[in-house]
Amino acid sequence: MEKIGIVGGGLAGSLIAVYLAKRGFEVTLYEKRPDMRLNRISAGRSINLALSERGINALRKVGLDKQVLETGIPMSGRMMHRVDGERSYQPYGKEGQAIYSVSRGLLNVKLLELADEMDNIKIVFDSDCVGANLKTGEVRLKGKDGNTFTDTFDYVIGSDGAFSAIRQEMQGRSMFNYSQTYLEHGYKELTIPAGPGNTFLLEKNCLHIWPRESFMLIALPNLDGSFTCTLFFQMNGPLSFESIDNTEKLDAFFDQYFADAKPLFEDLHGDFFNNPTGTLCTIRCYPWSSGKMTLVGDAAHAVVPFYGQGMNCSFEDCVVFDEMFDKFYPDWEQLFEAYEKSRKPNADAIADLALQNFVEMRDLVADEDFLHFKKVEHELTELYPGKFKSQYELVTFTNEPYSYAREQGARNSELVKKIIRDNLENKLNDSEFMDTLFSEYIK
Numbered sequence: 001m002e003k004i005g006i007v008g009g010g011l012a013g014s015l016i017a018v019y020l021a022k023r024g025f026e027v028t029l030y031e032k033r034p035d036m037r038l039n040r041i042s043a044g045r046s047i048n049l050a051l052s053e054r055g056i057n058a059l060r061k062v063g064l065d066k067q068v069l070e071t072g073i074p075m076s077g078r079m080m081h082r083v084d085g086e087r088s089y090q091p092y093g094k095e096g097q098a099i100y101s102v103s104r105g106l107l108n109v110k111l112l113e114l115a116d117e118m119d120n121i122k123i124v125f126d127s128d129c130v131g132a133n134l135k136t137g138e139v140r141l142k143g144k145d146g147n148t149f150t151d152t153f154d155y156v157i158g159s160d161g162a163f164s165a166i167r168q169e170m171q172g173r174s175m176f177n178y179s180q181t182y183l184e185h186g187y188k189e190l191t192i193p194a195g196p197g198n199t200f201l202l203e204k205n206c207l208h209i210w211p212r213e214s215f216m217l218i219a220l221p222n223l224d225g226s227f228t229c230t231l232f233f234q235m236n237g238p239l240s241f242e243s244i245d246n247t248e249k250l251d252a253f254f255d256q257y258f259a260d261a262k263p264l265f266e267d268l269h270g271d272f273f274n275n276p277t278g279t280l281c282t283i284r285c286y287p288w289s290s291g292k293m294t295l296v297g298d299a300a301h302a303v304v305p306f307y308g309q310g311m312n313c314s315f316e317d318c319v320v321f322d323e324m325f326d327k328f329y330p331d332w333e334q335l336f337e338a339y340e341k342s343r344k345p346n347a348d349a350i351a352d353l354a355l356q357n358f359v360e361m362r363d364l365v366a367d368e369d370f371l372h373f374k375k376v377e378h379e380l381t382e383l384y385p386g387k388f389k390s391q392y393e394l395v396t397f398t399n400e401p402y403s404y405a406r407e408q409g410a411r412n413s414e415l416v417k418k419i420i421r422d423n424l425e426n427k428l429n430d431s432e433f434m435d436t437l438f439s440e441y442i443k
Ligand SMILES: Cc1cc2nc3c(=O)[nH]c(=O)nc-3n(C[C@H](O)[C@H](O)[C@H](O)COP(=O)(O)OP(=O)(O)OC[C@H]3O[C@@H](n4cnc5c(N)ncnc54)[C@H](O)[C@@H]3O)c2cc1C
Pocket: 007, 008, 009, 010, 011, 012, 013, 030, 031, 032, 033, 045, 046, 048, 049, 050, 051, 127, 128, 129, 130, 159, 160, 161, 162, 163, 164, 165, 187, 230, 278, 296, 297, 298, 299, 305, 307, 308, 309, 310, 311, 312, 313, 314
C-alpha cells in the first residue's frame, strides 16, 4: 500500500495518522516540536479548548471519546458577569447537553500515544518541514541537529497548522487562492488558580464570560480547580494591550471592568506582562490539494476561536477525508478533489459564524433585546426538540454541515424576530400554529 507522509503532529495530524494507519497505509508523521510526552510542554496556544459533538464524533471513531471526555469538564451554559458583578446564566442547549473543557496538551498526548501504539505509524519529532515538492511527494525537513534531510512519499497530508509550510508551497502555484485577515483584537491567557483543596473559585460547569462591548474576558475550567482565562482585547489604540503598559494601568483597567474577577487572580501582573499576546486570524484558501499533497485542519482553514470550533472542524476534516476512501480509493486525485469540495463550503461557513459570534459574545450577550431573542429561541428548542434546532445547537451538538447551520440559523433568526415583532409569544405552546410557522422557516 501507499506510503503516506504527514507534516505536523498537532491535533489534526495525529488523528489523521491513526485514521490512515487503520486503513493499512504506512504512515510517517513529522512534527516540528520535541516529543511533548517527554517534555510535557503545552501544545502552544490556548491551554484548554471546548470540545463538542463534531470533535467527539471524530474521536469516537478511533475509540478515544470516552477517555478524553473523562478528562474534560462539561460546560452546560454561559455564565455572564456584568460590570456590577451580577451574573446571569444561559444554557447552551437542552438539559444534559454540554460542551467540554479539555486540555489541549493532554488531548494531543492521547492522540500521539494512540498513534504510537500502531505498528504502521512512525513518529519523528524535532523535524521542521522547510519545503516540499508537490509533484513528486518529496518533503524537506530540518532535524534537531540543524541538518536538512528529505523523505519522499506517495501522498502527503499537510496538517502543520495556520502557518503551514505545505500550504506555502501551494501558494507559490498559479490559480491558488489565499487570504489571511487579522482581527484588531489579540488575546492573552491569565490564570485563576484553584481555591483551597482544589475547589473552583467560580461555578465549575460553565463557560464564564465578561462581555464588555469591544472586548471581553472568558474563563474555562481545568480539572485541577483552576480556570484558564483569555482576555480578547484590541492590540493597539487608546484602550488596548499596547496602552496598558504598567501595573497601575492594569489594576485600574481590571478594577473598572472586571472587578469581581480581579481578586481571584493570583499573579495578574505576572501573567499579563509575561505571557505572550497572541494574534487572531482567519485564513481561507483553495484548492486544498495540489499534486500529491493535501491540507487538513488549520493549514486549510484557520478560524477565529469564538465559536469554539477550530479543532472540532479540523477533526471533522479527518472524518470526511477518511470517508472518501470508501468511495474513491485508489483514485487519489478524485479523492482529494471530493474531500476539498465537500469541506470548503463548511470551512467557510464556520469561519463566518465564528466572526459573527465574537460580536455576540463580547457585545450582545449583555443586550436586553438579544437576551429576549435568546429566551424565545430557547423556549422553541425546549418545546419542539425534534423540529426546532438553534444555530448554536446545529453547530455544537450535531454533525449537520456547518453550511446548513449557517443557513438555517439565518432562517431561525427571521422566525424568532417575527414571533417577537408580531406578539406571538403566547402562541408558542400551540403546536398546530407553530407547525405552520415552522413549515415556512425550517428547511
Ligand atoms: C486562543 C484560541 C482558542 C481556541 N479555542 C478553541 C476551542 O475552544 N475549540 C476548538 O475547537 N478550537 C479552538 N481553537 C482552535 C484550535 O486550536 C485549532 O483549530 C486546532 O489546534 C487546529 O489543529 P491543527 O492540528 O490543524 O493545527 P495545530 O494544532 O496548530 O497543529 C499543527 C502542528 O504542526 C506542527 N508544525 C507546524 N509547522 C510545522 C513544520 N514546518 N514542520 C513540522 N511540523 C510543523 C506544530 O508544531 C503543531 O504540532 C482555539 C485557537 C486559539 C488560538
